[in-house]
Amino acid sequence: MAAxxxxxxxxxxxxxxVAIGWLLVVLALSxxxxxxxxxxxxxxxxxxxxxxxxxxxFSGVALLLACRRDSGPLDLRAAFLLTTxxxxxxxxxxxxxxxxxxxxxxLTDAVFETVSGLTTTGSTVMTGLDTAPRGILxxxxxxxxxxxxxxxxxxxxxxxxxxxxxMQLFRTxxxxxxxxxxxxxxxxxxxxxxxxxxxxxxCILALRACGLSLFDAVNHAFTAVSTGGxxxxxxxxxxxANPAAEWVLVLFMFLGALPFMxxxxxxxxxxxxxxxxxxxxxxxxxxxxxxxxxxxxxVLARDRSLLDALRAAAFTVVSVITTTGFATEDYQLxxxxxxxxxxxxxxxxxxxxxxxxxIKMFRFEILWISATLYVQSLILPSRVTRPHYAGRPVDSExxxxxxxxxxxxxxxxxxxxxxxxxxxxxxxxxxxAAATALANVGPGLGGIxxxxxxxxxxxxxxxWVLTLAMLMGRLEFFTILVLLHPxxxxx
Numbered sequence: 001m002a003a004x005x006x007x008x009x010x011x012x013x014x015x016x017x018v019a020i021g022w023l024l025v026v027l028a029l030s031x032x033x034x035x036x037x038x039x040x041x042x043x044x045x046x047x048x049x050x051x052x053x054x055x056x057x058f059s060g061v062a063l064l065l066a067c068r069r070d071s072g073p074l075d076l077r078a079a080f081l082l083t084t085x086x087x088x089x090x091x092x093x094x095x096x097x098x099x100x101x102x103x104x105x106x107l108t109d110a111v112f113e114t115v116s117g118l119t120t121t122g123s124t125v126m127t128g129l130d131t132a133p134r135g136i137l138x139x140x141x142x143x144x145x146x147x148x149x150x151x152x153x154x155x156x157x158x159x160x161x162x163x164x165x166x167m168q169l170f171r172t173x174x175x176x177x178x179x180x181x182x183x184x185x186x187x188x189x190x191x192x193x194x195x196x197x198x199x200x201x202x203c204i205l206a207l208r209a210c211g212l213s214l215f216d217a218v219n220h221a222f223t224a225v226s227t228g229g230x231x232x233x234x235x236x237x238x239x240x241a242n243p244a245a246e247w248v249l250v251l252f253m254f255l256g257a258l259p260f261m262x263x264x265x266x267x268x269x270x271x272x273x274x275x276x277x278x279x280x281x282x283x284x285x286x287x288x289x290x291x292x293x294x295x296x297x298x299v300l301a302r303d304r305s306l307l308d309a310l311r312a313a314a315f316t317v318v319s320v321i322t323t324t325g326f327a328t329e330d331y332q333l334x335x336x337x338x339x340x341x342x343x344x345x346x347x348x349x350x351x352x353x354x355x356x357x358x359i360k361m362f363r364f365e366i367l368w369i370s371a372t373l374y375v376q377s378l379i380l381p382s383r384v385t386r387p388h389y390a391g392r393p394v395d396s397e398x399x400x401x402x403x404x405x406x407x408x409x410x411x412x413x414x415x416x417x418x419x420x421x422x423x424x425x426x427x428x429x430x431x432x433a434a435a436t437a438l439a440n441v442g443p444g445l446g447g448i449x450x451x452x453x454x455x456x457x458x459x460x461x462x463x464w465v466l467t468l469a470m471l472m473g474r475l476e477f478f479t480i481l482v483l484l485h486p487x488x489x490x491x
Contacts, residue, residue, distance in 0.1 A: 013078055013081070014067040015078065015082070016078055016081050016082045016085060016086075017063050017066070017067045018063065018064060018067050019082055019086060020060075020063055020085060020086055020089045021059075021060045021061070021062075021063030021064040021067070022060065022064065023060070023086055023089065023090055024056050024057070024059050024060030024063070024089065024090070024093055025056075025057060025060040025061065025064075026146075027056050027060075027090055027093055027094060027146070028052075028053045028054070028056035028057035028060060029053070029057075030142050030146065031049045031052050031053035031056065031097060031139070032049070032053055033138060033142060034049050034097070034134075034135035034136065034138040034139040034142065035049035035050055035053065035135060037134045037135045037138050038133055038134065038135035040134075041133065041134050041135070043102070043133045043134070043135065044102065045101045045102040045103075045133040045135050045136060046135060047100075048096075048097050048100040048101030048102065049097050049101065049135060049139070051096070051100050052093070052096035052097045052100055052101075055093070055096060056093045056096070059093065077488060080479055080482050080483060080488070081483070083154060083475060083479045084475060084479055084480055084483060086150075087118065087119075087150075087471060087474070087475065088471075090118060090146075090150075091111065091114050091115045091118055091471075092111070094114040094117070094118060094143055095107075095110040095111045095113070095114040096110075097135075097136065097139050098110035098113055098114065098136070101133070101135070101136055102133055102136070103126065103132065103133075103136055105125070105126075106460075108460045108463050108464065109125045109456070109463070111467060112125055112455070112463045112464075112466070112467050113125055113126060113140070114143060115467045115470050115471060116442075116467075116470060117140055117143030117144050117147060117228065117230060118143050118144075118146065118147035118150070119147060119151075119357070119440050119470045119471065119473070119474040120144050120147050120148055120151065120226050120227055120228035120229070120323070120355055120357065120440055120474075121228075121229075121323075121325070121357070121436070121437065121440040121441065121442055121470050121474075122144070122223070122228050122229025122230055122324065122325035122326075122440075122441070122442030122443075123325075123436065123437070123442050123443070123449070123455050123466070123470075124140075124230065124454060124455060124456075125454065125455045125456040125463070126140075126454075126456070127234060127454060127456060128234070129231065129232055129233055129234050130232075130233055130234055130239075134215060137219060137232050138215075138218075138219060140219075140230045141218070141219040141220075141222040141223050141228075141230055142222065143230075144222060144223045144226040144228030144229075144230055145200070145222040145223075145225075145226050145228075147226060147228070148196065148225065148226025148227070148228065148256070148355040149189075149192065149193060149196050149226075149355075151355050151474065152192055152196070152260050152353060152354065152355060153188070153189055153192065154475070155352060155353050155354075156188065156192075156260075156261060156353050157188065191264045191267075192260050192261075192264070194267075195260055195263040195264060195267070196225065196260065199225045199252065199255055199256070199263075200221050200222060200225045201221075202252075203217075203220075203221035203224055203225055203248065203249075203252040204217045204218055204221040206248045206251075206252075207220060207221060207245055207248055207249075210242055210244040210245040210248055211242060211244070211245070212240065212242070212245055215232070216232050216240070219231070219232050220232070220237070220245075220249065221252070223324075223326075224249050224252040224253050224256060224324065224326070225252055225255070225256045225355070226256060226355045227253060227256040227257055227322045227323055227324040227350065227354070227355045227356045227357075228324065228325075228355075229319070229324045229325030229326050229441075229442040231326065235452075236326055236327040236328070236451075237249060237315075237326045237327065237328050238327060238328040238329055243311055246311060246315050246328055247311065247314075249315070249326060250314050250315055250318045250319075253318050253319060253322045253324045253326070254283075254284075254287065254318050254322060256322060256324070256350075256354060256355050256356065257283065257321070257322035257323075257349075257350025257351060257354045257355070257356040258279075258280055258283070258350070258351050258354055259277060259279060259280070259351045259352060259353035259354055260353055260354060260355075261353050262274045262277055262280070262353075277351075277390075278361075278365060278389075278390060279351040279352065279360075279361040279362050279365070280351060282361045282364070282365065283321070283350060283351055283361050286321065286345075286348070287314075287317055287318055287321060290313075290317045290321070290341055290345060291310070291313045291314040291317045291318075292313075293313075293341065294309075294312075294313035294316065294317060294334070294338050294341060295309040295310045295312075295313040295314070296309075297334070297335070297337060297338055298312060298313060298334065298338075301334075301335060302334060302335075312328060312329060312331075315328050316328070316331050316342065317341075317345060320342055320345040320346055320441060321345040321348050321349070321350065321356075321358075322349075322350050322356045323346075323349055323350065323356045323357040323358050323439055323440050323441045323442070324356075324441075324442070325436075325441050325442020325443050327443060327451035327452070329451075330450060330451050330452040331451060332445060332446075332450050332451065332452075339445060342445075343432065343435070343445065346358070346432075346435050346436060346439055346441050347359055347409070347413075347435055347438075347439050348361075348364070349361070349439060356440075357439050357440030357441065357473055357474060358439040358440070358441070359405075359406065359409055359439070362389070363402050363405060363406065365389065366387075366389060366394065366398065366399060366402045367402060367403070367406060369387045369388075369389065369394070370387060370399050370402075370403070373385055373387055387399065404478075405476070405477065405478075408477045408478070408481075409438065409477065412438060412469075412472065412477065413431075413434050413435055413438055416434035416437070416438065416465065416469050417430045417431045417434045418430075419465055420433055420434055420462060420465060420466075423459060423461050423462050423465065424459065424462070425458075425462065426446065428445055428446045429444065429445070429446040429447075429448055429449060432444030432445040432446060432449070433449055433458075433462075433466060434466075434469060436449070437466045437469035437470045437473060438469050438470075438472065438473035439473055440470060440473050440474055
């Protein structure tokens with residue numbers, strides 16, 4: 001009754017609750033996989049997953065039964081709520097295994113770890129991963145796998161419909177009208193899942209061929225394709241000392257940061273759309289230039305062999321710019337210039353429609369196009385030139401949206417850095433913690449949260465601030481900010 005009463009003021013609120021209900025059911029079923037892993041290992045942690053699954057399943061089914069009536073189309077406000085509340089709800093229930101299981105994390109640490117997984121950030125508060133129960137390690141990887149496909153769906157369906165951060169540039173038939181939004185989403189998700197799970201399977205096979213165990217291969221394939229970065233060792237990928245596996249992960253981290261609809265186009269016989277995407281070419285170019293520059297530095301300044309330097313540089317560059325966050329070594333020891341490069345790569349991100357975080361390639365392209373046209377207008381004020389992207393004219397609304405997103409990203413980065421500093425973090429840790437959370441990268445810089453560090457020593461208030469930052473970065477800021485505006489709640 002409450003949902004129906006609310007529905008009279010907010011068109012589509014029951015659709016929001018139904019979506020949350022189904023997601024909780026999926027989450028509950030997903031918890032059975034790590035439960036089985038613990039049962040095979042004869043570890044008592046399986047009871048925590050069973051209890052968590054039962055609570056999630058009960059809550060999901062209860063929502064579905066309470067909203068059995070035809071819910072109808074979404075209005076704009078309900079779509080904003082759907083985008084935000086689904087992530088919050090899944091994060092809340094997804095944290096249960098960390099609280100009810102053998103690892104027995106506090107509420108703060110459990111929510112932080114879960115949000116870090118779902119947003120594919122990869123920052124962790126867990127230690128002793130080498131000896132942790134297999135179930136909880138698999139659950140961390142499953143969270144990133146689920147979060148990855150959720151991110152792609154949000155980017156391709158919801159954000160264009162909500163016109164957030166210039167994403168309306170990628171509006172398709174499935175996101176241009178509210179009454180078409182949900183029916184067309186199912187077909188799109190089906191195609192995306194095929195590609196997503198196909199890449200994960202290929203990565204598993206490749207890592208197995210490199211000598212990793214099946215368990216390690218599955219976990220790292222899940223977190224590479226989702227550009228998440230969780231691992232099964234405290235030392236991350238460096239613990240395996242396996243150069244072949246590192247090159248495999250470089251490939252699949254990069255593939256995870258490319259537009260997933262381009263893979264669908266290839267499967268539909270349109271391979272030209274893949275290379276014709278300027279985002280892909282720009283990302284590849286940045287990775288190549290940055291990796292070669294860092295490799296040259298390692299050869300000349302650190303006396304590394306060329307092949308070793310290329311591998312270390314390529315892995316670090318791709319891991320950071322795709323916002324995966326895997327580490328093979330502590331790149332802070334390379335010197336000041338490489339650290340500056342890594343910090344710049346941290347906020348860039350991958351392509352739109354991928355699992356990667358950050359500002360995204362297309363926004364840098366729009367900013368560059370706008371800047372060059374502005375300079376041209378200063379030189380030739382009488383000349384009227386309309387900006388184009390991917391062969392299509394770009395409306396001023398999109399340019400304003402991209403500029404607004406860039407402003408809010410940098411402004412929020414500064415604000416969160418100040419807040420974290422006020423909570424006791426040193427300057428480097430505060431600045432890079434804010435950056436890595438907002439860009440969903442994982443490791444920051446400094447002795448605490450660097451690539452060889454961990455977020456466990458941070459205070460609870462700092463962890464809650466970073467949890468909010470991870471959600472804001474993943475949901476592109478505006479989907480959360482609009483909920484704070486009084487006008488949103490007026491009928």
